[in-house]
Amino acid sequence: MKRNLIIVVCIILSMLIPFIPAHAAENNQRNIYVVKAGDTLPQIARRYETSADEIKVSNGLQSNNLVVGQKLWVPITYExxxxxxxxxxxxxxxxxxESIKAKNRLTSEQLFIxxxxxxxxxxxxxxxxxxxxTxxxxxxxxxNTKVNRKVTIIQQHHTWLPSYKQFHGxxxxxxxxxxxxxxxxxMGWKNIAQNITTFPDGRIAVSRPFNIAPDGTIGPKANLTGIAIEHVGNFDIGHDVMTAQQRESIVYVTALLCLKFGLTPSIDSITYHHWWNLRTKERVLDKGPDYNVKTCPGTxxxxxxxxxxxxxxxxxxVSRKMQEISSGKPFN
Structure with a gap:
């Protein structure tokens, strides 16, 4: 009798599980879909009663191509x-x-059980x-992004031009x-050279897809396994004074990339353009003659x-920021 009662309870619980509210299971990520082999964007869109374009703009997708293991935010229903x-x-x-009110034609924030x-x-x-x-x-x-190439170097660059004078907010x-x-x-490159750009207001842009190595005069050795970050500004002494917002974004982005790709901050993992010979494309660190190296990312x-x-x-x-992020401290 006792065994039968346990079986009945288990059956009831299994029936109730799909209806458990998202927050009751600490969000259990019901609204994230993990891409599987054979998935296409239109198929996923049909499954969640949305469009491929909506999924792209919700996830910052730069094409219709998907990578197995990639995570996508998708629409769900919630009771x-x-x-x-x-x-x-x-x-x-x-x-x-705003988007929940618009989607459900709500005229106020009042809800009912x-x-x-x-x-x-x-x-x-x-x-x-x-x-x-942001x-x-x-x-x-x-x-949420799945990168299908090896990344071992995070490049730091400044744009020099455009500088703060050209940024209008x-x-x-x-x-x-x-x-x-x-x-x-x-320059004759196929796309914008850098993967990431930071701005004086602290905003961050991703342009060149992460699955494509960066381009640029730093050379193929630094680019092959690199992620290139361009910081808008001329950070040579006597020119732009970096804003606190951009400073925080530069540290934060670099820390996130180190965590993403399992890197420890060092001269081998976080590199400055200044350390690479423009002519030979070899890394020279501090030994490059001035006429063969750039000042980038700035003196x-x-x-x-x-x-x-x-x-x-x-x-x-960067190391301290990595520790903060890993320890789950509130976002700055």
């Missing part, structure tokens, strides 16, 4: 339980109050291949398109562009 608020649901399920809501994922800010993000959005995007995409056009038409970049400057001024900041 309201006691104590729920629209703001908490939006925060827990990677959405926004048992109400079933459609929860669309947040939309990202994109123009073409360029994705513009630090928090970049963190989520990066850890809202022209991120115009600047990115300008760099892309220059790199393709003047004033976190105290300077030498290996000693990186070791004493930049790497410790």
């Amino acid at each position: 309201v339980v006691a104590g729920d608020t629209l703001r908490e649901i939006a925060a827990d399920l990677h959405s926004s109050v 048992g109400q079933v809501l459609k929860i669309p994922p947040k939309k990202m800010t994109m123009q073409g291949q360029h994705i513009l993000m 630090r928090e959005e970049f963190r989520d995007w990066l850890f 809202s022209n991120h995409f115009r600047m990115l398109m300008g760099m892309e056009n220059f790199h393709k038409r003047k 004033g970049f976190f105290g300077g562009n030498s290996t000693a400057n990186a070791i004493h001024n930049f790497y410790p900041l």
